[in-house]
Amino acid sequence: MGLLYPRLLAGQAKPLHETYRRLPVAELTRRAAISHDSAVYVATGGDRVSEDKLRDLRRLAVDLAMDSGFPDEGTRDSRTAFDLRIASALHTEMDLVPAEAASGDVWAFLALVLLPDIAYWRYPVPPGDRVLGTDLTRHVFGRMWWRAQLVHSSEDPDPYAALNILGEAAFDQIYARRKALGNSPHLVKAILRVWNELDLKGFNERDILRDFLKRLLRLAPFVLFESLSDDVLDAELRVSVRETVTATLAETNLTAEEQRLKAEVVFSRTQHVMDAMM
Incomplete structure (x- = not known):
């Protein structure tokens, strides 16, 4: 049974996005947090993710982003490299089941609360679907988790090789x-x-x-x-x-x-x- 993650509902996510899309990355780093007063969890289905786990996840994502040039703009190749690294990292570390990963509100929390600086660095001034979770094929993090989920092969030496x-x-x-x-x-x-x-x-x-x-x-x-x-x-x-x-x-x-x-x-x-x- 996987972990349950905080969910940031649309009523809170949309105004946050409208504010954040105009802010510099440095300010978004200052606003990054492991909790939000309006975040909710589903009632059943697993244990809630711990604050320590969220801190570790943020630390991992920041390290991967820095390897690709964060907080500077970077190149197209470096951003693509980040996508592939974050895909396997999120899939390996988050302990999500597909039902939880299918919730756009989970990914909205990651993009707007836990990792807003990474999200808006990866997609400067993004359209809403890149951070709100309204379309998981477009979400900065959600789309990469699902790519990793669909290609993961535990029998292979590199379980995520097919991402390339x-x-x-x-x-x-x-x-x-x-x-x-x-x-x-x-x-x-x-x-x-x-x-x-x-x-x-x-x-x-x-x-x-x-x-x-x-x-x-x-x-x-x-x-x-x-x-x-x-x-x-x-x-x-x-x-x-x-x-x-x-x-x-x-x-x-x-x-x-x-x-x-x-x-x-x-x-x-x-x-x-x-x-x-x-």
């Missing part, structure tokens, strides 16, 4: 379809495994991924993905992504032979993986 396979925009395409696809870590891990096999140089990867996911959505009513073994599921996904690549190449001016050769390049790594399994 897709960027934020691409991963959001999967999570945005969470009702059919994104709520299944088993399926998400398979998508990432198969995607990591592809050589999509010269293609628009975002368009390929979008079409691939559409094909999986059409399969979802007929295939119980969770019931398939890794090997069988991977094979099923490879069929769908091959259909996507074939359809994409068919819309080009390439000859049939040129299309075939280009498809071979895309799936050259896939063939190596399959050969190694035989």
Whole structure:
């Protein structure tokens, strides 16, 4: 059973955001706290997180941010590196169950009470959904916890290695379809495994991924993905992504032979993986 975290409800979170989005990071550091008078907890479901645990969590997040240039603006690469580090750190340290992590009010507390300086450093003058928890695919911390949750593999030497396979925009395409696809870590891990096999140089990867996911959505009513073994599921996904690549190449001016050769390049790594399994 996981820990219960304070929740900052919308009535308190929204005015706080309107104030904080105009303040410098140094002032937000002074206002960071481990509690808020208006914070609430759900009545049942686990033990409340301790103040010491919240202090440790803040200390960890600040250290990771400083490694990426906090409190200075930093670079796009340094901010991306912070995202990946904070994803695995939050997932490892918070002891959250998915039901608690699905509450936007929990993430509003983290962004506006415990870690406001980190939140507004990561997204200066952000729109509300980056800190309020109204959309967990956009929240500065919530989206990263969920990415870690969906890719976590305890059997691997690096349980969070798959975080590096897709960027934020691409991963959001999967999570945005969470009702059919994104709520299944088993399926998400398979998508990432198969995607990591592809050589999509010269293609628009975002368009390929979008079409691939559409094909999986059409399969979802007929295939119980969770019931398939890794090997069988991977094979099923490879069929769908091959259909996507074939359809994409068919819309080009390439000859049939040129299309075939280009498809071979895309799936050259896939063939190596399959050969190694035989």
